[in-house]
Amino acid sequence: MSRIVTQLSEISAQYDALFVDLWGCVHNGVNALPEAVSALQNYRAQGGKVVLVTNSPRPRAGVEKQLITFGVPDNSWDTIATSGDSARSAMYRGIVGEKVWHIGYPGEEKFFEPIGVVEDPVDIRMVPLEEAEGIVCTGPRDPLADPSVMRPEFLMAKQSGLKLLCANPDIVVDRGEQREWCAGALAQLYAEMGGESLYFGKPHPPIYDLARRRLSALGTDIPDSRILAIGDGVLTDIAGAMGEDIDSLFISGGLAAAETRTETQPDPDALTAYLQKEMSNPTYTIGYLR
Known part of the structure; x- marks a missing residue:
């Protein structure tokens, strides 16, 4: 208790x-x-x-x-x-490949800025889904939209065997009085669809x-x-x-x-x-x- x-x-x-x-x-x-x-x-x-x-x-x-x-x-x-920070270190160690498809809010491209804590980091490039070796999800494109809007793209990603790196395992947060979806909701959906999601935040x-x-x-x-x-x-x-x-x-x-x-x-x-x-x-x- x-x-x-x-x-x-x-x-x-x-x-x-x-x-x-x-x-x-x-x-x-x-x-x-x-x-x-x-x-x-x-x-x-x-x-x-x-x-x-x-x-x-x-x-x-x-x-x-x-x-x-x-x-x-x-x-x-x-x-x-x-x-x-934890997810970026893994990304630059190549955990989801070099060519990645990014899902996230506008302005979150700073996630891809080089860091100095990984020895011999891979050369990360953001590419369209059809060219990607893996997925990096920093958050939904629209935090108010139901995560299910990603199903068509996730189906294609799963069929290609892409791993999804989730930079924020939270499902939802409250911004003031407004509840918003987070990257964890997308990673959860991808896993439920049979894809592989990799997590680096709590828990x-x-x-x-x-x-x-x-x-x-x-x-x-x-x-x-x-x-x-x-x-x-x-x-x-x-x-x-x-x-x-x-x-x-x-x-x-x-x-x-x-x-x-x-x-x-x-x-x-x-x-x-x-x-x-x-x-x-x-x-x-x-x-x-x-």
Whole structure:
């Protein structure tokens, strides 16, 4: 049974580092969440380290710029690990070939900018589907369109035996009051159609390996038993933490606000029913990060 807490400070002394999700926890896709920012600032003031672990397909530098526009101050975190960075490293190692068909929002071409962390990177070229050796999906072209619009192209890709690299395993996010589809929804559809999808964000191990490396680069050697993962996605943040044997704090007022009847705090019965349905067992739960 997940223990419901009212403040991060109730439990934070047990942990030397936090792996914190961004969307739905620290910002809502439009603006920073002030109570969450204050909680992280207070945690850092006590000596704790904050690693922002996000399924954003953007490189770390791109997420830093985005945080500025949302009003998230840089004194509320120490370092960032993105799904995009993890996926880009794999792409430049040639995991889906050199000629790739890109699916994504306009402007996400920065995903294909060269990186200096892969030795002897392959020469990635974006090509039409009929010429591709693999697929790179950073997100849907239209985040409001049902993922099924991709079925005809995915059928052709599957018949050609193309692997799909998914740079963001999230299924949906809430941008303010608007729910949008993410790359994970397309990767899920492709897999359901019989294609092969490769994932590099939460809940899959590569992004946690990256987060640990980023934490270690801060000059601290922190065991998993002293790390707390925080997030609003039971299928990503909490499932990933459980898979890594890391304690977790579930933010019930994010993606599952309706199911958990969260206003300021979750309804205990609704929370229990939701977690049982999703077969999830976060160590702690709170309505909103504060």
